[in-house]
Amino acid sequence: MTKEQERADHIPLKVVAWLWVGLPFAYGGYELIRKVTQLFTG
Amino acid sequence: MSTAGLHFLDKSRIVAPPTWSRWLIPPAALSVHLAIGQAYAWSVFKPPLESSLDLSGTASALPFQIAIVMLGLSAAFGGTTVERKGPRWAMFVSMTCFSSGFLLASLGMFLEQYWLVVFGYGFVGGIGLGIGYISPVSTLIKWFPDRPGMATGIAIMGFGGGALIASPWSAQMLESFGTDTGGVAQTFLVHGVVYAVFMSFGVLLVRVPAPDWRPAGWTPADVAARPLVTTANVSANSAIRTPQFWCLWVVLCMNVTAGIGILEKAAPMITSFFADTSTPVAASAAAGFVALLSLCNMLGRITWSSTSDIIGRKNIYRVYLGFGALLYLTIALSKDASKPLFIVCAMLILSFYGGGFATIPAYLKDLFGTFQVGAIHGRLLTAWSLAGVLGPLIINGVADAQEEAGKTGPALYTLSMYIMICLLAIGFIANELVRPVNSKYHEPPESVREQETVQPTTSAAGKGDGQ
Numbered sequence: 001m002t003k004e005q006e007r008a009d010h011i012p013l014k015v016v017a018w019l020w021v022g023l024p025f026a027y028g029g030y031e032l033i034r035k036v037t038q039l040f041t042g
Numbered sequence: 043m044s045t046a047g048l049h050f051l052d053k054s055r056i057v058a059p060p061t062w063s064r065w066l067i068p069p070a071a072l073s074v075h076l077a078i079g080q081a082y083a084w085s086v087f088k089p090p091l092e093s094s095l096d097l098s099g100t101a102s103a104l105p106f107q108i109a110i111v112m113l114g115l116s117a118a119f120g121g122t123t124v125e126r127k128g129p130r131w132a133m134f135v136s137m138t139c140f141s142s143g144f145l146l147a148s149l150g151m152f153l154e155q156y157w158l159v160v161f162g163y164g165f166v167g168g169i170g171l172g173i174g175y176i177s178p179v180s181t182l183i184k185w186f187p188d189r190p191g192m193a194t195g196i197a198i199m200g201f202g203g204g205a206l207i208a209s210p211w212s213a214q215m216l217e218s219f220g221t222d223t224g225g226v227a228q229t230f231l232v233h234g235v236v237y238a239v240f241m242s243f244g245v246l247l248v249r250v251p252a253p254d255w256r257p258a259g260w261t262p263a264d265v266a267a268r269p270l271v272t273t274a275n276v277s278a279n280s281a282i283r284t285p286q287f288w289c290l291w292v293v294l295c296m297n298v299t300a301g302i303g304i305l306e307k308a309a310p311m312i313t314s315f316f317a318d319t320s321t322p323v324a325a326s327a328a329a330g331f332v333a334l335l336s337l338c339n340m341l342g343r344i345t346w347s348s349t350s351d352i353i354g355r356k357n358i359y360r361v362y363l364g365f366g367a368l369l370y371l372t373i374a375l376s377k378d379a380s381k382p383l384f385i386v387c388a389m390l391i392l393s394f395y396g397g398g399f400a401t402i403p404a405y406l407k408d409l410f411g412t413f414q415v416g417a418i419h420g421r422l423l424t425a426w427s428l429a430g431v432l433g434p435l436i437i438n439g440v441a442d443a444q445e446e447a448g449k450t451g452p453a454l455y456t457l458s459m460y461i462m463i464c465l466l467a468i469g470f471i472a473n474e475l476v477r478p479v480n481s482k483y484h485e486p487p488e489s490v491r492e493q494e495t496v497q498p499t500t501s502a503a504g505k506g507d508g509q
Binding site: 010013014017018020021024025027028029031032033035036037038039040041 | 061062063065066069070072073076200203206207208209210211240243247326327329330331332333334336337385
């Protein structure tokens with residue numbers, strides 16, 4: 001297997017890894033933005 | 043690691059092959075920091091604990107307080123072991139302690155034995171916090187020698203982000219399971235299991251670079267040309283004997299004290315400030331203000347820390363401390379004249395607070411090298427422990443005294459603002475006193491090489507993809 005192939009093999013792993021942490025983070029960010037809007041509407 | 047079954051935790055087993063992407067390391071670090079950042083969402087559990095076990099507010103805060111003390115102690119005393127054993131071992135220990143803490147707390151709730159909750163979450167879980175907090179620092183710096191501020195900023199932003207995730211998640215779970223002892227016990231149980239799975243991903247994903255690995259197109263000479271940046275290495279034991287360590291200790295302590303004070307009293311502060319104006323702040327708007335400050339705290343960690351890679355560590359702390367003091371002065375002088383001005387100043391102050399946390403590992407790396415930067419960082423975190431007590435003490439103490447004196451509105455906090463300005467000025471001076479570390483503290487290169495050399499399981503030498 002060439003280095004290029006091995007690097008390409010890491011792309012799905014990179015996607016999974018960043019989604020693993022990104023999705024919970026997005027959930028937390030969404031909940032936070034909802035609260036922040038209260039500053040301007042509350 | 044002597045235990046045969048745990049060989050996969052050995053540093054020698056996680057040396058990355060040359061094709062390994064360094065962009066897999068930040069998610070590994072984040073899977074630990076996003077989990078342990080839950081600690082700052084402990085307040086969600088306070089009302090159900092108080093009602094189900096008939097506890098006082100002080101008693102229900104005990105698990106969190108002990109956890110923070112244990113964070114400081116385990117980071118300070120466990121740092122050198124973390125450096126020796128490597129990030130996978132440290133993340134595994136963190137995962138085991140943090141999850142076990144929740145499981146013990148769950149058992150405590152089932153048995154209605156509050157001491158077990160305190161011991162589990164506070165003592166055992168707190169060790170997980172400290173080891174987990176420092177676990178990826180040195181590894182990230184080694185993978186990103188060209189952008190250490192950005193790399194550690196990502197991880198430390200995760201610690202801020204952990205509470206943002208845990209706070210609504212825990213609240214929703216309590217709503218589903220109920221707020222009696224059984225409901226809280228089930229909530230703790232699910233937290234323990236979910237965090238174990240979530241953190242395990244980081245344990246499996248983390249890798250250390252081969253000793254001679256460099257990002258493509260980068261050489262140590264690129265950064266060594268900058269002022270204050272060394273290519274030499276200082277051990278953790280030697281670092282604490284240098285004036286530079288104690289200057290940075292003061293810098294961190296003052297910066298955190300100034301930020302934590304405003305963060306802790308944000309809601310009552312904005313309400314009091316504008317109580318006598320034509321546009322008072324409602325409780326829901328004050329909650330929105332607190333959330334906005336949390337967002338700034340988190341974003342400041344990655345933004346300012348990354349900026350420090352460009353303008354230098356000393357300069358960015360000049361901004362945090364010097365400009366921060368001016369912002370406090372603006373709030374103190376403008377009083378309740380302008381709500382937008384107050385909000386913008388508070389947002390910037392909190393972004394500097396977060397930035398101060400996130401930039402300090404890179405500052406340490408600049409001064410002391412990468413050799414034991416995680417352990418040095420662990421010892422520096424004792425400044426955080428003191429600031430965590432000092433900041434709220436000043437803001438609350440002054441506000442209470444002013445209230446007793448019959449003062450209202452901005453007058454409750456004006457004196458605190460001036461105290462914070464003085465503290466930031468002390469931090470500014472300490473930052474100005476930072477000079478390159480005397481070479482008598484440097485470790486001999488051969489000793490560093492010997493201690494850092496690990497036997498990789500695959501051919502790991504060479505240049506990485508640097509992507």
